[in-house]
Every structure is written in structure tokens, then in C-alpha cells.
Amino acid sequence: MKIATWNVNSLRKRSEAVAAFIESERPDVLCLQETKVSDPDFPAGLFRECAMQVVWHGQKSYNGVAIATSSDLADVERSLPEMNEEGQARLIAATVDGVRIVCAYVPNGGDPVKYKYKLAWLDHFAVFLARQRQRFGRVVAAGDYNVAPADADVYDIEHWGRNSVAVRPPERQAWQRLLAAGYEDAQAQVGAPPQFTWWDYRNSAFASNRGLRIDHLLLAGVACAGLQVARDVRGAPEPSDHAPVVCQLAAAGD
């Protein structure tokens, strides 16, 4: 099974890019974040034309997540339990071919006022992931985590700033608690050098490869056989500021 995750920064703005990515990469599962579209306006036809089923959980203007698959979707869940009072659409989960797929858009928390919400969200997410693993056994939790787990996941930690978003100790500790819920970073499984997944729109950050690795796939009960960042997608005209990450799962029993 090939699983891709991509923060598209507006699904409607990126509809042609999404169709082109599906056409070229042919993922079995595609997790999308920052769809930025309310549920009645969700462009489901885009996925029908690609022969994919899709489920979504969105809101007006901000956030929004979706899971598309060329197979069948079952047992769909929306929202993180106990974090729904904020009304932020950041989580959707579904089962595809016996693998539980979790698609998450973790709060950015760049604003100090919102940082507490990010940390609270991550703590609830750790509990959610532990329960998903207990219930389903085989889980892939993909998405934009807004955490660069190590300094190697940052182009230049001193230039970015050790007190800047995505690298502060509390959010890195929260990331460790996600692993402690019984998950392994697909990146760690393949052992290759980490690749950035996000580059600022400003100051030619992509051209000079000043990026962060903040989009991840956490695995429980399954193994990653190959992991790639689709950098060409970030280099295309009018791109999202994130590139897709593509994970090939090892066949069951491997």
C-alpha cells in the first residue's frame, strides 16, 4: 500500500495540482490537510474523476482534512475527542484494506496565545493514537505535525531560532509522547537522511533549500519500505508551501 500525505494550503486553489499528483504518483491513500473549504463546498468531483473515494472534515476558511483512496473506506471518525469544543477541523480517520488511516493537521501554535492549544491538542492526540493502536493494531497516522523533531529536521536551527515555532522543547517532548504511544516515525525506519517537507514562500526559501521536516507518517503494526518527498511538486508553479510525502508500506508479513 502506498500512502501519501500533503498539506495543500487550499484544496480548491490546488485542485489541478492534486489531480496531477494523483495521476503521476497513483497513491492508494492520500491524506490532505489545510483543505480550507466548508463541507458543502468540498470538491468531491475531483476525486470521483480520479476514481477515488473520499471523506472529509472541514470548515470555512481554515484547517480542514480529507482522506481519499482508490480502495474502500470504512468506520470514519471525525474530530479529536475532547478537543471538539474549539470547532477546529483537524482530524479524520478511516479504515482502508485493514489499515487504520489517521489524517491530522496539528495546530501551528506560532502565536504564543495559541501555543497552549497546540500542546493540549498534541497531548489528546497521543491518547487518541494509543487507543487507535489498541483498537485497530495496524495504524498509519499521517499529516502536518508542525513539529520538527530534531535539529537535523531544520535547515539551520540557529537561523530559524531555537525559540521559534515547531522546534521548542515542549512540542518536541509532545512528539516523543506520540512515539511513546506505540508508534515509529517512518523516516526513522528507512534510515535515509531526513528531507524537508515545508519551505517558506518568502525569500526564495525553496530555491535555497531552507526548509523544515514537519510532515510525518507515524506507524504502528506496519513497516515502511520506502519514503520520498515529492519535491518536484513544491517546485511547480503556484505550489503549496508543503511538498507531499509518499510512504510505501511493506507487504503484510514482511
Add this chain to the structure above:
DNA sequence: ATGGCATAATTGTTATGA
């Protein structure tokens, strides 16, 4: 220290992102 750029909401300007 701030802004750079992009997007959605609107249609001049603000909220948000990482």
C-alpha cells in the same frame, strides 16, 4: 525588530500560517 509571501474572507483590510 520587522517584513518578506500566500490564502480566504471581501473589495481594503485583517486573520492565519511556520
